[in-house]
Amino acid sequence: MSQQVVIDSLAFARDARRLEGDLAMADMPRVHDLLTEVSGSVHYRLTGRIGALGKSQLLLQLDCFVPLRCQRCMERLDFPLHVESVLELVESEADLTQEDLEDDSRDFLPAEKKLDVLALIEDEVILALPVVPRHDSCSLPGGGEKSVKESPFAVLAGLSKA
Template identity: 55%
Template structure:
């Protein structure tokens, strides 16, 4: 997979990389998927921010078959990742105000950047917490019939002397 030797130079020189990545290569996603199939496309662009800071814009598209948390069947989830990240040196001291600023996302980098890992990270951040089909019921709920209250027999004992 593609690695960027110097992420800071990549951003400074406004370089662009793009490609596709097989879902089978995204191992941290496997537990969330109904099946390990398909591929995603990505586009990474470097640029300088308003204050001259090194920035990356990552877009990821495609669809992945997430497992519904109710029926465990596949949900065709359309990826639409569009992340803008400010590159900072790994171990950089950021102020509390910088860390709490929701308008900025930081990407700590030594120098080299693994693009596949970055793509997988951003996909994981974009996924719903508990994916499920619209109107999906619990497994086996459709033929369960009337629900029996386990305390119904106790209602007959109410008010009787010991």
């Protein structure tokens, strides 16, 4: 990555700081193999806060269009990516209860003195991409050509007339 943004995650959340900007797709090398072209950028907003239970949290919001390849028609698909993740900071995984792990409204992130924000954004983009990208409606390549397949019984009928 050509740039680096590092924060102290607990201090960022405690002080209710905010970080906003754009990250170029070119600066996310782990995503490159999934793209039809390495262009565009991800607009991000990272907000620190203290959650309802008094826990330090990071709210990460991402907005962009990701150029993927439709796996049905093989054409370009500009996939709209809109992510809003609540990341609760924990000192260690031992602090989590089974109830915490089953709560789908938030994810957990180890608290770090040097959290790489751009790597976090890249992780969230990868997690939000579809496993099999495809248009809502499209056809298979060559699907417009309708081939008429002759019934094997019609072939037999033709042989019996000869």
